[in-house]
Amino acid sequence: MDIKKVYEELTKQIEKEKIKIDEPMKNHTTFKTGGNADLFLKLDKIEDIQYGLKVAKEYGVPFFVLGNGSNILVLDKGIRGIVIKPDLKNVIIEKEPDDKVKVKVGAGVMLPFLARKLYEQKIAGMEFACGIPGSIGGAVYMNSGAHGSEMENVVKTTTYLTPEGEVLVLKNQEQDFSYRHSVFEKMQGVIVESELELMIGDKEEIKRKMDENTAFRKAKQPITLPSAGSFFKRGDDFIAAKLIDDCKLKGTKVGGAQVSTLHAGFIVNSGNATSKDIIELAKLVKEKVEKEFGKVLIPEVQIIGEE
């Protein structure tokens, strides 16, 4: 790919300061590892995202959509092509009869910010997400969840751009949500907005739940170290963290990557880890668990880019 040519084409519509060349992905992922992206676009207008997609298609350049980078591992040679980060930050709250509330949220809005904003307006239903460090777009894509709820329970519709830039609106059932899965995994486009269906609740009760969830995370998760949350998915009949703990792998290190000493399901960057360290540690964990228990661990974290 001729990066300069693609860059020039992009600048015909998109302001230069929104386009970065050779951008280190370690600055955009919670693991704080990973090589550079050829082109990185942080876009706050749907028309600019559509234009980015059009240019990618015209030049045959692959693109990757980034949220807050809290569920991905970018490999050390980085990402060839264009990374598009939708920076759509709208939150529109519409109160309806019977204490129902419709909330339209841009894909770039962070879950903890949204949970707090809704709490201030006595709106219940997003307390579960107050400690998940992801964007709405990433959370819908992943059907993120915690503390007994998940995005599936609150998302009514999602507005989405196909790789050709066409606008589609999908209803909840059409989003094919299941555990850490949605239809968007196979659609390869860009989520731009979701409409949530929530309820007016009791402000004290909302606060109590959020405080409880936050305290749980502080006590049980290594939130002060870079990670991407639970590295492996829960199995049908097992909890990955429990099996890893039972293999006595807590604290095991490869380079700067470490199985958290606090929560065996988390791999953390304990300082200067490379993505290769993380991959090798994940491989070691997977092999040990398979050998000891015959269970196959599947990563929840999405691994992207070049090794």
Ligand SMILES: Cc1cc2nc3c(=O)[nH]c(=O)nc-3n(C[C@H](O)[C@H](O)[C@H](O)COP(=O)(O)OP(=O)(O)OC[C@H]3O[C@@H](n4cnc5c(N)ncnc54)[C@H](O)[C@@H]3O)c2cc1C
């Ligand atoms: C400390 C910590 C705790 C965590 N706890 C939890 C938890 O309790 N529960 C949980 O489910 N997860 C948890 N996670 C994982 C992660 O935060 C969530 O999965 C989060 O919702 C991912 O959102 P993101 O914006 O960071 O997505 P990213 O990591 O940027 O992307 C994830 C996937 O979504 C796609 N994507 C992102 N935005 C868009 C978009 N606008 N359009 C189309 N595709 C898009 C990406 O291409 C990628 O495939 C945790 C992570 C950390 C670091």
